[in-house]
Amino acid sequence: MTDRTPSRDRWAADIARLDAPASPARKAPLSAERIIDAAFGIVEAEGYEALTMRRVAVLLGTGPASLYAHVRSKAELDDLLIGRLCAEVPLPTPSVDQWRAQFLAVCAGLRDQYLRYPGISAAAFTAAPQSLETMRISEGLLAILLAAGVAPLDAAWTIDAAFLYVSAYSLEVALRTRAEERDGEPSRDRGELAERLRMLPAERFPNTVAHADELTSGRGHERFDFTLNLLLDGLRRP
Known part of the structure; x- marks a missing residue:
């Protein structure tokens, strides 16, 4: 054994x-x-x-x-952060018939990624993007507009304007939310804001007083959608 x-x-x-x-x-x-x-x-x-x-x-x-x-550098870190968020945004196969809805969906997806992290869209303003994931979003939007027949220069400038607006809109929402959390006070509802505008001296602010409801209207991301649609309305297509 x-x-x-x-x-x-x-x-x-x-x-x-x-x-x-x-x-x-x-x-x-x-x-x-x-x-x-x-x-x-x-x-x-x-x-x-x-x-x-x-x-x-x-x-x-x-x-x-x-x-x-x-x-x-901090600038490179900012670019990497934005790149990772961009990687989470799905890109559609460009469609001539659905180009507008596709463009808006990509912008909304980027907005939603930014809103996950308070103020992160400020990183998009620091330097020209180097991340391939960030460039992927630009490439996807360019493909959508070119498929719709938009001239390359118009498409390039529209994408630039859209990126700026999405970043600024997301930053404003984040800063407002952080201020509310810091001060422990909820934001005034639109009815209260409209009432404050109507209290302005009508002789100095006749249009503001008369259209207080319109100036304070909009729920959720309605103004976001309106602004991007306005941007797309100005495009020249064949």
Whole structure:
């Protein structure tokens, strides 16, 4: 019969291994993905205005210099953040018949991604996009407009205007929401705002007083849709 009893030396080694203090958990290696994840966590909890490379470094338990080996600057981090959000926006196959609805759907999808993180759309204003995912959205919108017969120059400038509007609209919503949370006061409803406008001196503000309801109208994203439709209405098509 084979002797299955462990040798004395092996037994001693096993006991020593069990008695040895547990080694501290190894820290996950730093990477661009971890930096982006940490940045999103900061924005979600504190708003985009709180995001700095130093703040990310503290959250990851390292120094700012360590981050620059993976993300070269705050501007590049901003671009990577926007790129990841853009990656979540689906792009349709361009359709001549559905081009307007497709364009609006892509813009609405980008808006909704921005609104997930308070003020994140401010990152879209910092530099020209370098991320391939961000360029993917531009390429998709360009394909939609070109399929509809829009001239390339008109299409390019329309996309630029749409990006600016989506970013600004999302930033305004985020800033207003953050202010309400900070002050602990809900925003005034539209009826209250209209009433305040009607209280203005009519001799100085005759049109504002007369059209207070129109000036304060709109629910949800109605004004967002209106503005983008107005932009598309100005396009020349064959």
